[in-house]
Amino acid sequence: MTGDLWTAREITQQPAVWRTLAEHLAAGKARIDAFLAPLLARDDLRIVLTGAGTSAFAGEIIAPGLTRALRRRVDAVATTDLVSNPREHLAEDVPTLLVSFARSGDSPESLAAVRLADEVLSDAWHLVLTCNPDGQLYRTTNGDRSLALLMPEGTNDRAFAMTSSVTSMMLAALTVLGAGPDVPLLADVAAAALPDLAKRARVLAEEGADRFVYLGSGAFAGLARESALKLLELTAGRVVSYFESSLGFRHGPKSVLNDDTVAFVYLSNDRYTRQYDVDIARELRAALPDGHVITIGCRDDAEEETWSFPGLGHLPDATVAPVLLLAAQHVALATSRALGLDPDNPFPANEVNRVVQGVTIHALDE
Structure with a gap:
């Protein structure tokens, strides 16, 4: 275990x-x-x-x-x-x-x-x-x-x-800094979602996919990057993970896709931006096997969202990003477990460290 x-x-x-x-x-x-x-x-x-x-x-x-x-x-x-x-x-x-x-x-x-x-x-x-x-x-x-x-x-x-x-x-x-997130609301929605997220992530991990892609726009582009890193870290690199913006993915990075790829698309709360996220999700669904494209959002739209965090659709993307990140954290944890790894210490030989080592800071030349 x-x-x-x-x-x-x-x-x-x-x-x-x-x-x-x-x-x-x-x-x-x-x-x-x-x-x-x-x-x-x-x-x-x-x-x-x-x-x-x-x-x-x-x-x-x-x-x-x-x-x-x-x-x-x-x-x-x-x-x-x-x-x-x-x-x-x-x-x-x-x-x-x-x-x-x-x-x-x-x-x-x-x-x-x-x-x-x-x-x-x-x-x-x-x-x-x-x-x-x-x-x-x-x-x-x-x-x-x-x-x-x-x-x-x-x-x-x-x-x-x-x-x-x-x-x-x-x-x-x-x-x-004055962006004013409603932290108690975010906490309530996150707490309600956690049990279901754990179950969904466990089912997904048991399917054994070894290639994951995370996509998003604006704030969610950064969220995609952190999501991909979490999976890469907790699986000690045994699962390939990739990130890109929703629009940027077609410009070469789409080459990473194969029939075993699972793609996550974060759907923006902004109506204009969301259109681009939905477009790439639909395109991916036409290219990948059923169930291999998972959309994550807050607008409570059953047609567009596979995993939803209802009650947050009126908030800016940067504000809801910490809640959506819970999904990626659970996916990384469940995938690590499915591989028989120790998520607390996926690098027992210290190939990668919790606090980075080996960095030399050089003096700034005048």
Whole structure:
């Protein structure tokens, strides 16, 4: 029997953790607003969302929603890109709020990104969202030009893969930066969906597919990327997973399809954008065997949605993305179990580590 105590627990605990998060953010609102409100009032402020791996994808998911809600420039730039090319990504020396997502806060790129922003920019500010009170990022970035917010206890996932950590940091960022997610509603819908998701994922995993594709538009393009990574991680690379935007998939990446492929398409809540998601889903259904195309959405449309999260169809995509991510987490967990792996530790020989190792941070040449 595989060991998956922590992975399963950390997926299931998310609705409860989100409710606790909302309470913590409400209690700290005065301190948070004192730091962020003057910055967000500046018309020339650039917001950069950064992190590595799943933490980078958190920024990709919520950046479109923040751009729309705040009507200002919000960029998602991975720390792995920012650290290797700081002068390119921070070329415009404008007032910048660097929002760092970090589960452990000990990844070398996360620490270097903060330092490099201060070196390259003349007016850098920092918002740190992390899950580890003992991490270097949390311990070293509270100051006049920085604010570090700690996610609720239990979000510093003990399992290998990021689950409750990433959804909590996403909701925290949306909340404090002014996108206003209804966290209790999201938690209620997620809690109601969890049992059915587990069953659906288990049935799918038992079919033994070894190639998965995740597609989506806008915020859901980032969601597709994180979904594919979760499956790749928890199956230790034994299942091929691919991601792309709904429109981009036809431009070459469609070559990945074969008769064994299972394709997931996230359906946007935006009526205009949703049309492109529905188009590719219909095209895939004509190309793949019955049951191999699964659409996931919130509009409660029985004809278009295979897996549905009713009650969230009126919300922006970035806001509902943490809930939809539960589906991908369950698929990854169930597939890992079906392969006889240990989802808590899919790399027992440490080929891939929970906190990245082997990175050398080089000094920035003058």
